[in-house]
Amino acid sequence: MLEHVAAILRRMGARVINSVWRLGLATRFFFLTLLYSGTCFRRPHLVIKEIFSAGVLSLIIILVSGLFVGMVLGLQGYETLQTYGSEEALGILVALSLVRELGPVVAALLFASRAGSAMTAEIGLMKATEQISALEMMAVDPIARVVAPRFWGGVISMPLLAALFSAMGIFGGYLVGVVLIGVDEGAFWSQMQAAVDFRDDILNGVIKSAVFGGVVTVIALYEGYDAPPTAEGVSRATTRTVVSSSLAILAWDFVLTSFMFRGAS
């Protein structure tokens, strides 16, 4: 009996120690990435290539989902606001929810599953096929050459993707609310402009999405770098990337929101 309890406790302890260990390694990995970022700025083409694979290739999914999220917001918002006779506030509802929350968060979740998983698989396979060791052998630092450009590519792409998501979403809300249902166009835009503040809402959304971009890419790169060099190891690492970066995005969103919007309006 006592033996069983001890075994359970031991397993729990091992798990906790393991996760603290991994968290520490990931933090060390993050600082190493920052430390070796100098190469990126001397050779910007490395970063541009990563912006292509992280940002440009995510464009379709971001634009299409942005449009549909905005259209759904327009429909649902109209249904609810209509009962209070204030359907002119539809513009505020669509714009604020997109710019403050849905834009950065949903775009980051899509980014994690579209670009983050690809990064993990790529780095994991590079390690499995010993390309990373080959780089080290040629005295090229793999963190400076492989990891840092991907990190900066993610940090730069993410705010642009989130802004495109929000803009598409507002356009979708406009399509459904004004064109389809017939909310007054002037009220839609003017109430939106009166309620959305550049610094409080839009700039905070941009900061949020840059942080999310950093969080997702660090997790994706670390998982790839840390993956056991087997087919199974890479597949597990890819799954872990999507799960833990999605959780990290939501947790960071709560932390950032509680700092940014405390007491504001």
Add this chain to the structure above:
Amino acid sequence: MSMKKTTLDLWVGVFVAAGLGALLFLALRVGSFSAFETAKTYTIQAAFENIGGLKVRAPVKSAGVVVGRVVDIRFDNTTYEAIVSMQLGSQYKFPTDTSAAIMTSGLLGEQYVALDAGGSDRMLSNGDTLRITQGAVVLENLIGKFLFNKAEEGGVGAQEEGSAP
């Protein structure tokens, strides 16, 4: 990796331009762009008996035009009144005997401060306090007064009826 360097550069350029365009759209068309407002402002205060649901950043309007924003609301421990600080654009000048009232836009809308210009020759400057104010109308008080008046009317009526015969 078969993609040529120039094509890749072109696509990244298109992506970055589109992203910045979206940001510009958000800033200009969706937002009100207050971060780049360099217009000068001055701050005035007003004491209200009751501010109702007035919040910081609520608009200050005169004749329906937004002339400023509420920047601070605090409670005065000696007079037991709410001190509302308002930031007005310095292109808007108001006489010193201007009155302030807290109004509601629509039945359930947001509350704002309405300024009603007076007739004095001297103009308000930074740090001045408005003398004439009218607090928010609290719906419960209004209903209470209405019921009280009704009851009073009823009471008077009953007395009259009683004294008639």
